[in-house]
Amino acid sequence: MERIPAIRRAILADIPFGKALLWSAVAIAAPTGLRWVIDRGEAGIPFVTYYPFVVGAALLLGWRWGAAVALVSTVIANRLFRAEPLLDSLDASNWALGVLFVLSCTALVWLGDAARRLVREQEAAEARERHLNQELMHRVKNMMATVNALVMLTSRHSDPGNFTQALAGRMKALDRATGMLGVDADRQCDLGKLVEGAIEPFKGEGNFVASGPACSLPRQSCVPLSLALHELCTNAARHGALSAPGGKVELLWTLREVEGEGVLTLYWREQDGPPVARERRTGMGTQLLRVQAGIDECDLEFAPEGVKCRIAIEGVEL
Numbered sequence: 068m069e070r071i072p073a074i075r076r077a078i079l080a081d082i083p084f085g086k087a088l089l090w091s092a093v094a095i096a097a098p099t100g101l102r103w104v105i106d107r108g109e110a111g112i113p114f115v116t117y118y119p120f121v122v123g124a125a126l127l128l129g130w131r132w133g134a135a136v137a138l139v140s141t142v143i144a145n146r147l148f149r150a151e152p153l154l155d156s157l158d159a160s161n162w163a164l165g166v167l168f169v170l171s172c173t174a175l176v177w178l179g180d181a182a183r184r185l186v187r188e189q190e191a192a193e194a195r196e197r198h199l200n201q202e203l204m205h206r207v208k209n210m211m212a213t214v215n216a217l218v219m220l221t222s223r224h225s226d227p228g229n230f231t232q233a234l235a236g237r238m239k240a241l242d243r244a245t246g247m248l249g250v251d252a253d254r255q256c257d258l259g260k261l262v263e264g265a266i267e268p269f270k271g272e273g274n275f276v277a278s279g280p281a282c283s284l285p286r287q288s289c290v291p292l293s294l295a296l297h298e299l300c301t302n303a304a305r306h307g308a309l310s311a312p313g314g315k316v317e318l319l320w321t322l323r324e325v326e327g328e329g330v331l332t333l334y335w336r337e338q339d340g341p342p343v344a345r346e347r348r349t350g351m352g353t354q355l356l357r358v359q360a361g362i363d364e365c366d367l368e369f370a371p372e373g374v375k376c377r378i379a380i381e382g383v384e385l
């Protein structure tokens with residue numbers, strides 16, 4: 068099929084009913100006219116003329132059309148090209164020929180349809196391979212851009228002594244987020260698993276309360292939200308509620324439907340920690356805790372009783 072592109076294109080095409088009906092009529096009329104011109108069936112075995120067209124119909128149109136062509140061809144050949152129609156007689160040899168013809172047509176239709184399915188499956192596999200290659204290149208480019216941005220921003224906003232530790236923590240958060248994504252472009256990630264992965268390194272005796280309904284995030288939100296949660300956890304462990312005995316973080320989320328689209332609202336509240344001073348320097352953390360691709364709203368508040376953050380994400384699967 069690779070050497071005959073026209074046939075391959077015909078096999079892969081979704082032929083409408085009217086056109087398929089026309090081609091089936093041609094597959095019946097062509098061998099009928101050919102046999103009529105040659106000898107009007109006088110040489111015997113008139114059904115042989117139809118075999119290639121039965122295979123062609125099954126190959127190009129599918130087994131149902133191939134079977135229909137075989138059935139109609141049988142009736143026409145039996146009436147036009149035989150002095151005595153095959154099954155009008157109870158002669159055993161005639162019945163044997165009829166059964167043999169039915170079996171041969173069945174085999175031809177099966178072979179034609181099998182070849183058709185093979186070509187279509189090969190095309191689907193090649194299309195998926197092309198898609199995966201494109202997705203892989205896209206993922207690699209995005210990953211390199213994200214890593215480059217993390218390195219540049221961390222070096223800009225971290226002390227030399229803390230650079231390695233800060234970058235390593237963010238790279239681990241990035242690894243956890245990307246690990247939840249497959250190669251499928253439509254793949255989503257589970258919010259519960261993402262939250263659990265982000266807070267796991269910081270969890271202690273009752274210092275986290277995380278709760279909310281199950282949902283799936285659009286894939287473009289998985290990495291930004293994971294990095295944002297990691298940044299909130301890191302800041303809380305260094306300066307906020309997680310740095311003090313008895314301090315805790317409440318992480319709750321809700322879902323609502325707006326114009327047929329799921330919207331996630333996630334609330335971060337720190338409690339029983341040291342007093343919070345108003346953040347004045349724009350650091351790496353504030354770069355991650357802002358509106359960006361994958362995060363539609365982000366409000367960060369340095370309240371005296373504890374840091375609060377509200378994040379909203381649209382396109383959530385309820």
